[in-house]
Amino acid sequence: MVSLTAPYVSGFLAFREVPFLLELVQQLREKEPGLMPQVLLVDGNGVLHHRGFGVACHLGVLTDLPCVGVAKKLLQVDGLENNALHKEKIRLLQTQGDSFPLLGDSGTVLGMPTGQPSPSLSQALRSHDRSTRPLYISVGHRMSLEAAVRLTRCCCRFRIPEPVRQADICSREHIRKSLGLPGPPTPRSPKAQRPVACPKGDSGESSGGAPSPQRQADRTTPGGRRSTAQHQVGQR
């Protein structure tokens, strides 16, 4: 558990989160070098960024590890807009298959939106779903966009790639345990469960070698209505 000091400002996420992520990597290097991941999936953007250098780039440079930016929303930069046209392209991803390049006004390919990851794992997808929100994959460090997209999709059991999802789940759990526990020790009723993100079908097939552990995690709590940003964060 750490305490964040920097507030969240769009475009400056790295300045808030990277110091803690970097420290985790360094601790790993020192104490458990055998567990050092070959690549990090970072919750945020890489080059898909106002200045072409999002948190995934930032962390990549400081750790010298390959990094992939995995964002859940389109950061509207370099002329990219989450407008009707874009949404239509996203909607087509379902049927068209994979993804398309996000080309900024500058002529740079900034990223790739990816739809539902593996059709083989989710065939019930076609029940009449519209909620297909994409992931926005961008290069962080030392990896091509194509490899980043492939790797990310291989890690997806649900919408959120499993390394990111598990970091999320584990960090929330850690925080919940740390601060009293209004949680779920008894999943009693078949009704009152926490609805999980994704769709319906998923053939229970797990890829043998999820190739990449990863880093990431943090949850913030409003921390009172003081304007001073004192947020609490879980790491793992």
Next chain:
DNA sequence: GCGACAG
């Protein structure tokens, strides 16, 4: 008032 807004 309205749109933006990675997490």
Next chain:
DNA sequence: ATCTTGTCGC
């Protein structure tokens, strides 16, 4: 991020 609302599967 957090919050609501709605849908679907078990």
